[in-house]
Amino acid sequence: MFSRLGSLARRRNSRRTSTDDSTASSVGAAERRVSEIFRITIPNNINPGEEFQVDAGGRRVRVRCPPNTRPGEQMQITVPVERINEEGNSEHPSPPPDSSPHPPRSRNAPGVGQSTRSDKEEEDAGESQGDEGDASHLNLPPIPDQQEAAKTVSFQVIVPPNVNPGHPFALLAMGARVLVTCPIGAMPGMKIQFDLPVGLLKKPDGPKSKLAEIKLSYDKDGWTRTIRMDMKFQWTRLNETSNIDEINRFDPDRSAYVLKLDYLDNDNKLRRGRCSLVTAERGVVDSKIKSLTGSDLVSYSDIVNAQMKSYEDKIQWFHETCTKLSEDWGKTANLCTKIPVRREFLLRDSIAKVMSLTRGHLRxxxxxxYIGEDGIDAGGLAREWFDLVTKEVFDPAIGLWKTSESNQMCLEINPASEINCPEHLIYFRFLGRVMGKAIFDRQLINGHMVKHLYKHILGWPVMFNDLKDIDEEYYNSLKLLHRMGADVEYASIDFTQTEEILGEKKQIELISDGANVSVTRENLPEYIEACLKYRLLGRYEAQLNELLLGFYDVIPEPLLTIFDFQELELLMCGLPEINMDDWIKNTDYSSSVSMFGPRHEVCQWFWEVVSKYDQEMKARLLQFVTGTSGVPAGGFSSLQGMNVPGRGTLRKFTIYGIPLAMSNYPRSQ
Incomplete structure (x- = not known):
C-alpha cells in the first residue's frame, strides 16, 4: 500500500476528469515536474537491506529497505512522473537531476528510500490498495510552503468502458468514493485528469476510521450515498460493472425517489419552501455545516467519521455537535428561552410561543x-412537556394523524387534516420544530410514525416496495397491474385516484387531465410511478412540507446523514422496554414449526439468540418484523397489525417456518 504526496496546486487544465470504481492516482502540480514522492509502509518480514515491491501510480516499484528501519515504519520514495502526450499516451521522462545515485527506471524501477516517521498532527493522507499491506491509517506531513494555500489535488485515470462523454461514473480517489462526470471529448480507454478538493481527502480522526470504505451508504436496494466533486452528497446506484446505473424509465425494482426541499427564502423566523419527490440521484445534501461567522462547525471528514461509528457513539457525537450549534446561536440569541404555558391550554400556549421564536432561539x-405552578425546570418539566405535547398532537382524535392501514402501531399523516383543523399547517410546522428540538435536547416524543416518513426526514430513497408498509392491498393491486402488461387496457382505468374523505368520494388526478388519459401498456410504468408519488407524498404534500420546514429549523440536514431510518426512530422515541418473558409468552407459531411451537429446535435457537441481544438489537428486530420499535402499553399481547375482517387489529408476533431452500436468512412479511 502507498500514499501519495502529490501536488496540491489548483490546475487550470481543461481536461477535468472522472473515473471508474478503480483507484485514481494523484499527479504532479505541473507538467514540469519529472518526479513524485510517495509515502509507503515497510511490510512485515522485511529486514534492512532487503528489497520489496509496492504499487506507485499503477507501476510496480522495487524498493530497498534502508538501514536502521523495521517493519511497520514509514519511508519516502521518489519515482518519475508518467506524463500524457497529446494523443493521450503515456511518456516516461528522464530521471530527475536530484534523484538517487540509483535512478528509478520506468515501470519496474526501484524507488529511492528515505526513512520517515509519521506525524500524528498532520492529516493530508492518501491511500490505495496494493499487495504489500494496508495504508488506510497513514498520516502524512505537509508539503512545504504549499499546504495552506493549496485547494485541490490532481488525479489521473483511465476512462472505463461503456462511459460516454457527459455521463457520471464513480471512482475511488485516495480512498474516497467520488462521483464525477466524463469530460466532453474523452473516450473509454483514454487517460484523463481531474482535481479534487483537499478537504475531501483529509483523513478523519479516530482509530475506527476507514476512509477506503466510505460510501455513506447503509445500502438501500443498491443505492448508496456518494460524495461529488463539489463536496455534496448524492445518491447513486451502481450496476454490475461498477458504472452508474442509468434508469431512464420507472422500474419497480430499481427506481427510487428522494424527498427534496427547496427553500424559497431565508427568513429567520418562518422560512418558506416547497418539497417534491425527485429521482434519487437528484437528492443532494451538503457535507458541511457553517457557523454564523462562516467557519466550518462540521466538515465532510467529521460526517464520514461519525457515519462509521456504532449507534451509541453516533448519538454521543450528534449531541456534542448539537451543543456546538447551541453555543454558536447563543452568541446572538438569548442563552435561555422561557416557554410559559398553562396546563389547561397546553397545546394552544405551546404553539403560540414556539411559533414566535426565531431559528436562533430554537437552538x-x-x-x-407552567403558569401558576411553583417549580424550576431542571429537566423534569421539559421531559413532561415534550411527552404531553407530542401525545396530544399525534392523537388521531384531533384529526391531524391517523393509524396506518398496514400497522395499527404506527401513525401517518391524515390527508383530510384540513377538514378537521383549518389551521392544520401551523400544527405541522409546530410539530416539526418540537420533533427537531426533542432530539436536539436529548428528549423523546410520544408517537411512532410510519417508516417512509422517517426516510423522508433523512432524505433517504423510497421505492415501490415501500407502498407495502402503507397499504398492502393497494401495493398488491399495482403489482398485479404490472404483471398484466398488454392486458392492462382491459382494466379500463385512467390516471386518477379515488379518495374517500368523511364518507364522500373525491376523484384525484395524478397528472394533468388524468381523467382523460387511459392506462395502456405503453404508459403503465408512468401510471405506477404516479401512484407511488401520490401515496408517498401527494396525499399530504402541504402537511409534510411544513413538518420538514419546522424540523430543519432546528436540525441541519447534513447532520442527519449519519443515521438510517431505523436509528432515527430510536433516537426520537427511545429504546423500548422489552420483557423477554412477555414476548415469548405472546408469540404464535405457524407453518412447519406450529406442531412443536416453542419446543421446536429452530425456535429454541431463535429465542436463545434474541435473549442475548442488548436493548438496541431487540428494538431493531421489532422494527424489522413489525415496522416499528414500539411496544404497546399492554405488552406483546396487545401488538397491533393490519385490520383483518373477523380478526380485528390484534396480531401477535409470529414465527413462521419456511424451507431452508427458500431463504438462508430470516425475513419479515
Missing amino acids: TVWRIE
Whole structure:
C-alpha cells in the first residue's frame, strides 16, 4: 500500500476528469515536474537491506529497505512522473537531476528510500490498495510552503468502458468514493485528469476510521450515498460493472425517489419552501455545516467519521455537535428561552410561543414554565412537556394523524387534516420544530410514525416496495397491474385516484387531465410511478412540507446523514422496554414449526439468540418484523397489525417456518 504526496496546486487544465470504481492516482502540480514522492509502509518480514515491491501510480516499484528501519515504519520514495502526450499516451521522462545515485527506471524501477516517521498532527493522507499491506491509517506531513494555500489535488485515470462523454461514473480517489462526470471529448480507454478538493481527502480522526470504505451508504436496494466533486452528497446506484446505473424509465425494482426541499427564502423566523419527490440521484445534501461567522462547525471528514461509528457513539457525537450549534446561536440569541404555558391550554400556549421564536432561539436552552405552578425546570418539566405535547398532537382524535392501514402501531399523516383543523399547517410546522428540538435536547416524543416518513426526514430513497408498509392491498393491486402488461387496457382505468374523505368520494388526478388519459401498456410504468408519488407524498404534500420546514429549523440536514431510518426512530422515541418473558409468552407459531411451537429446535435457537441481544438489537428486530420499535402499553399481547375482517387489529408476533431452500436468512412479511 502507498500514499501519495502529490501536488496540491489548483490546475487550470481543461481536461477535468472522472473515473471508474478503480483507484485514481494523484499527479504532479505541473507538467514540469519529472518526479513524485510517495509515502509507503515497510511490510512485515522485511529486514534492512532487503528489497520489496509496492504499487506507485499503477507501476510496480522495487524498493530497498534502508538501514536502521523495521517493519511497520514509514519511508519516502521518489519515482518519475508518467506524463500524457497529446494523443493521450503515456511518456516516461528522464530521471530527475536530484534523484538517487540509483535512478528509478520506468515501470519496474526501484524507488529511492528515505526513512520517515509519521506525524500524528498532520492529516493530508492518501491511500490505495496494493499487495504489500494496508495504508488506510497513514498520516502524512505537509508539503512545504504549499499546504495552506493549496485547494485541490490532481488525479489521473483511465476512462472505463461503456462511459460516454457527459455521463457520471464513480471512482475511488485516495480512498474516497467520488462521483464525477466524463469530460466532453474523452473516450473509454483514454487517460484523463481531474482535481479534487483537499478537504475531501483529509483523513478523519479516530482509530475506527476507514476512509477506503466510505460510501455513506447503509445500502438501500443498491443505492448508496456518494460524495461529488463539489463536496455534496448524492445518491447513486451502481450496476454490475461498477458504472452508474442509468434508469431512464420507472422500474419497480430499481427506481427510487428522494424527498427534496427547496427553500424559497431565508427568513429567520418562518422560512418558506416547497418539497417534491425527485429521482434519487437528484437528492443532494451538503457535507458541511457553517457557523454564523462562516467557519466550518462540521466538515465532510467529521460526517464520514461519525457515519462509521456504532449507534451509541453516533448519538454521543450528534449531541456534542448539537451543543456546538447551541453555543454558536447563543452568541446572538438569548442563552435561555422561557416557554410559559398553562396546563389547561397546553397545546394552544405551546404553539403560540414556539411559533414566535426565531431559528436562533430554537437552538438555545428552553426553560419550561407552567403558569401558576411553583417549580424550576431542571429537566423534569421539559421531559413532561415534550411527552404531553407530542401525545396530544399525534392523537388521531384531533384529526391531524391517523393509524396506518398496514400497522395499527404506527401513525401517518391524515390527508383530510384540513377538514378537521383549518389551521392544520401551523400544527405541522409546530410539530416539526418540537420533533427537531426533542432530539436536539436529548428528549423523546410520544408517537411512532410510519417508516417512509422517517426516510423522508433523512432524505433517504423510497421505492415501490415501500407502498407495502402503507397499504398492502393497494401495493398488491399495482403489482398485479404490472404483471398484466398488454392486458392492462382491459382494466379500463385512467390516471386518477379515488379518495374517500368523511364518507364522500373525491376523484384525484395524478397528472394533468388524468381523467382523460387511459392506462395502456405503453404508459403503465408512468401510471405506477404516479401512484407511488401520490401515496408517498401527494396525499399530504402541504402537511409534510411544513413538518420538514419546522424540523430543519432546528436540525441541519447534513447532520442527519449519519443515521438510517431505523436509528432515527430510536433516537426520537427511545429504546423500548422489552420483557423477554412477555414476548415469548405472546408469540404464535405457524407453518412447519406450529406442531412443536416453542419446543421446536429452530425456535429454541431463535429465542436463545434474541435473549442475548442488548436493548438496541431487540428494538431493531421489532422494527424489522413489525415496522416499528414500539411496544404497546399492554405488552406483546396487545401488538397491533393490519385490520383483518373477523380478526380485528390484534396480531401477535409470529414465527413462521419456511424451507431452508427458500431463504438462508430470516425475513419479515
